[in-house]
Every structure is written in C-alpha cells, then in structure tokens.
Amino acid sequence: MGSVLTVKNINVYYGAIHALKGISLDVNRGEIVTLIGANGAGKSTTLHTISGLLRSKTGDIEFLESSIAHVPAHKIVAMGISHVPEGRRIFQGLTVEENLQMGAFVTKKDRIAHNLEYVYEQFPRLKERTSQIAGTLSGGEQQMLAMGRALMSDPELLMLDEPSMGLAPILVDQIFDIIVNLNKAGTTILLVEQNAQMALSVADRAYVIETGRITLSGTGEELSKSEEVKKAYLGG
Amino acid sequence: MNFLSSLISGLSLGSVYAIIALGYTMVYGISKMLNFAHGDVIMIGAYVSFIMSMHLGMNGWLALLVAMFVCTCLGVLIERLAYRPLRGTGSLAVLITAIGVSYFLQNMALLIWGANPRIFTSLFNGMAPIHAAGGQLNISAESIFTIAANIIIMIVLTLFVNKTKAGKAMRAVSEDNGAAQLMGINVNQSISLTFAIGSGLAAVAGVLMCSAYPVLIPTTGAMPGIKAFTAAVFGGIGSIPGAMIGGLILGIIEIFSRAYISTELADAIVFGCLIVVLLVRPTGLLGKKVHEKV
Ligand SMILES: Nc1ncnc2c1ncn2[C@@H]1O[C@H](COP(=O)(O)OP(=O)(O)O)[C@@H](O)[C@H]1O
Ligand SMILES: [Mg+2]
Numbered sequence: 001m002g003s004v005l006t007v008k009n010i011n012v013y014y015g016a017i018h019a020l021k022g023i024s025l026d027v028n029r030g031e032i033v034t035l036i037g038a039n040g041a042g043k044s045t046t047l048h049t050i051s052g053l054l055r056s057k058t059g060d061i062e063f064l065e066s067s068i069a070h071v072p073a074h075k076i077v078a079m080g081i082s083h084v085p086e087g088r089r090i091f092q093g094l095t096v097e098e099n100l101q102m103g104a105f106v107t108k109k110d111r112i113a114h115n116l117e118y119v120y121e122q123f124p125r126l127k128e129r130t131s132q133i134a135g136t137l138s139g140g141e142q143q144m145l146a147m148g149r150a151l152m153s154d155p156e157l158l159m160l161d162e163p164s165m166g167l168a169p170i171l172v173d174q175i176f177d178i179i180v181n182l183n184k185a186g187t188t189i190l191l192v193e194q195n196a197q198m199a200l201s202v203a204d205r206a207y208v209i210e211t212g213r214i215t216l217s218g219t220g221e222e223l224s225k226s227e228e229v230k231k232a233y234l235g236g
Numbered sequence: 237m238n239f240l241s242s243l244i245s246g247l248s249l250g251s252v253y254a255i256i257a258l259g260y261t262m263v264y265g266i267s268k269m270l271n272f273a274h275g276d277v278i279m280i281g282a283y284v285s286f287i288m289s290m291h292l293g294m295n296g297w298l299a300l301l302v303a304m305f306v307c308t309c310l311g312v313l314i315e316r317l318a319y320r321p322l323r324g325t326g327s328l329a330v331l332i333t334a335i336g337v338s339y340f341l342q343n344m345a346l347l348i349w350g351a352n353p354r355i356f357t358s359l360f361n362g363m364a365p366i367h368a369a370g371g372q373l374n375i376s377a378e379s380i381f382t383i384a385a386n387i388i389i390m391i392v393l394t395l396f397v398n399k400t401k402a403g404k405a406m407r408a409v410s411e412d413n414g415a416a417q418l419m420g421i422n423v424n425q426s427i428s429l430t431f432a433i434g435s436g437l438a439a440v441a442g443v444l445m446c447s448a449y450p451v452l453i454p455t456t457g458a459m460p461g462i463k464a465f466t467a468a469v470f471g472g473i474g475s476i477p478g479a480m481i482g483g484l485i486l487g488i489i490e491i492f493s494r495a496y497i498s499t500e501l502a503d504a505i506v507f508g509c510l511i512v513v514l515l516v517r518p519t520g521l522l523g524k525k526v527h528e529k530v
Contacts, residue, residue: 053414077420089415091408093524102408105401106420153420 004029004157004188005050005081009059012042012049019045020056021212027157027190032183034191034199034220036233037209043192044086046209047159050190051083052076064156078106082155086162086192088146092135096126099134099145103152111154119148122178140171147178151187158182159190164198176202196233200224208233240373242495243488248379248448250487251386255441256464257471257479258393259434265410265474266430269327272334273314274438275461276341281307281439282446282456283345286354296359303439311435312428320424338458345454353453356446378448385444389437390480397476406430410474463490463503466510472523481521485509 005027012020020042027033048054052073061069104112120127123144164172193199203220223229263271281303288299318337322330363377397403409416409426471482493502
C-alpha cells in the first residue's frame, strides 16, 4: 500500500489570485481518493498543478517517489498520471478513434492494441462509434470518451475532474460504476466531485477543500457522517 | 480564349496565394497568432534561391531545396526566439512582435542584398509553353508547375494532418492546447513543426512566384503575404482546404479584375470581396466557429 502521489504544501496563483493556500494530500496505491468542495474552492486547480499545467510556488509533488513539480506536463503523462479535465475537453473535430489514439500518444506501440481493446470493453458504446466525429457524441458518450482516452496510456493514477457534471442521474450511476470497476482492475483514482454524496459513497478516503485550503479529511465513511460535511455538501 | 488564359493565370497566381496561405492558416490554427512575418520568409526564400543559382551556379531545383531548408530553419528560429517567449501573454504583444520581425527581415535583406532589384531566372527557364486550341491559348510552364505544385502540396498536407501521428497531434494542439499536453503531446514541438512546414512552403511559393513575376526586392514578399493572409481569412482561417479555396478564388478575382475591369482597381476589388464575404460569413468560407476554451 505504498504512496502513489504525495502533494506537499502547494501554493498556486492566477496572477494576483491566491487559489491554493498550502494544499497537502496523498493517494495510496489502489485507493479511490476524492476531493470535494464548493464551486471555486480550488479542486480543478489542484489537479492542474499535479498534471503540470500549472505550477506551485512552494512545496513539492511526488509521484512514485520522484518529484514531478518541475517536470513538463507532457512528460508527466508518460510517467503514469492521466488527467480527465473538467468539461471533458475531448478533441471535438477528431473522430472517436483519433481521440483514443491521442490518448495513446506516449504509449508503447505494442501496448496500444491491448489498451484499445480494454477501453472498448469498458465502454462498448465507443466501439460502435469509432469513426464518428467526437463533437457529435452525447454528453455521456463524451465523458466516456474522455475517460477512455485517459486510459489509453495505461495510467497508474487516474485523475477525474467532475465526471458527473451535466449528466442525467442514470448516466451518473453508470459513470460511477465504471470508476469502481476501473479501481477494482487496479487503477488508483483521484476523484474531484461536487456531487459529494456519490463521491463519498465510492471513496476510500476524502478531502474537503474550501477556498484553497484542506479543511477536513478522513475515510469516505467518516466524512459522510460528519455534521459539517452533511450541512455543507450533502444538503442537511 | 482570353477568358481561358485569364482563368489559367488566375489559377496559377491563386496557387501561389494558396501555398502562402497554408503557412498563415496552419500557424494560426495551432498558436492562434497571425505571423505577419510569413510574407517576408517568402522573399528570403526567393533571394536564397537566386543567390544559389545565379552566384553559385547551382541547379535551380537544388537551389530551391536549399531555399526550403534555409526558410524552414528560419521559421523555426523566428518562432523560438520571437514568439515562444511571448506565448501566454496578450495577443497584441505577439502581433506587434510579428510586425517587428517582418521589418527586421526586410531590412536584413536590404542590408545583405541591397535595394537594387534582382531579376529572377525562372525555375522553368527554357521549358516551352504548351499550345492549346490551335495555338490560340498558351499555357506557360510556370503556370502548369505552379498549379501542379499546389495540388500536390494540398494532397500531401491533407494526408499528413489526417493520417500521421504528428499531424493528428497538430490538430489536437490546434483544438485544445492544454488537453493536448495532458495526452503527452509536446506542444512546443508541434508548434515548431508547424512553423517548419509553413516556412518551407513559403520558399516554394517564393520561387514559384518569382518564376512568374521575376522582379525581386526586399519588399517582394509583403504584398503577396497580405493577399495570402486575406485568402486564408477568406477561406476560413485555420482551415487547410479553406486556404486552398481562398487562395484560388483570390487569384482568379485579381486576374479577372485586371483583365476586365481595371489594373489599378484590382487590389481594391480583391479586398472588397473579402469584406463582403466576412460580412456574410464572419468565419470565412470554410471556417468553423471558434470554441471559447475554459
Ligand atoms: N484561469 C483562471 N484565472 C484566474 N482565476 C482562476 C482561473 N481558474 C480558476 N481561477 C480561480 O481560482 C479559484 C479556484 O478555481 P478552481 O480550481 O477552478 O475551483 P473548482 O474546480 O473547485 O471549482 C477560483 O476562485 C477561481 O475563480
Ligand atoms: Mg473545477
């Protein structure tokens, strides 16, 4: 149960805006860890900093025992972190298959076919639509594509930013089932959600983030029983 | 026959615009900047080819290859030194820098090669024109090769961006730079490659253009640059087929205006057509709506 990811005291700014004020968290191998918090709390900023699109002014980020705080984003993927960004951000003008190929950009050639098969197994809907232009997929399918694309690089750690956003309840259930399945198959998951109830129900551990600070942490179960969390995020 | 020969001249000039427009449109697509120095890279390409063949006695086709190599390096260097440090700052800073690079190249050419016009020897010197329609229609070798070059370049480039890994990566970066990085795509490399391709093609355009219009001075690239930029906007900036169609239409409009309306008004008519198209279709003929990125 070694630590896969350790974030130590990161401070991130957007110009003058101090978005993350000393965030620390860690994710162990095999876990689902969730980061919950209100809109604007700093969840996406945290993920962007881990994947290298943003930089922290302080502290360190360690992935599999080596510091990635100064590694360029495109190399972090190759090290084993896949990030499904908020709003999916699939390549709208590319086909489903081309999107998946982009997900395999750093994947060794002899693994690509295997990973593609795995993704199609997880998301049979995508297989039926391989040559469809991604921008014409429904919201749920686009989320599946974004997740499938991220899995093409065989990640050690999968980071999901609000995968349930804008989806009908039935699709939300489906997406969460898939998250649990992926985790059972061995992928460590860092899940960002505004849907705290769902997130806590699948998470081993959770962190609560408020205006750039971690204010609470504990097991998923502990937090779903915490009065503070209930009041602020679970609607009573 | 006048009509047909004008049409062929228009297609030929339009092909030059199209090849130049590719550089504008691909660079705009991937880095959302207007590389106003692109026209001057054409001029540099023409000079390099001129010097190689006239002063060093190199075969014209070999000189073209050297010019392509020099321009490719120049394009990559310009991006690396002038534009990359400004990436992420306002687009106004980049625009002003591009104008600066344009003047820098023109003045560098002036310094190295002087203001006296050079008379470019056609790459197709000595090749006989084709006579058609019982000798009434002459099609120059320049026209044939220019039109053919354009077609070949379009086909190869379309295959490249649609079929190769590097080409698909370029499209991914064009759509969403951040998401592309999350795939492990080296965005800097993709952008460098785009500048390399655009600038190499600029050398081809320079040599083709000077083969048909042989007066070479340090500002030779400026006007065709602006017209090709217009063609790129006309066709829909960011779109490769748009550059092709925009370039061809622009070339035809220009030649027909000269032939049937007025030589003096030709440029005004060209830009007038652009304004009308943009009023009706703000994204150009084949342009897509630009998605605002979060
Ligand atoms: N590109 C940006 N420029 C300026 N401020 C930003 C930017 N992105 C996010 N912020 C600010 O940083 C804070 C954290 O945002 P974010 O990480 O997106 O929150 P969350 O994902 O938890 O909703 C917010 O106050 C937000 O307004
Ligand atoms: Mg967010």
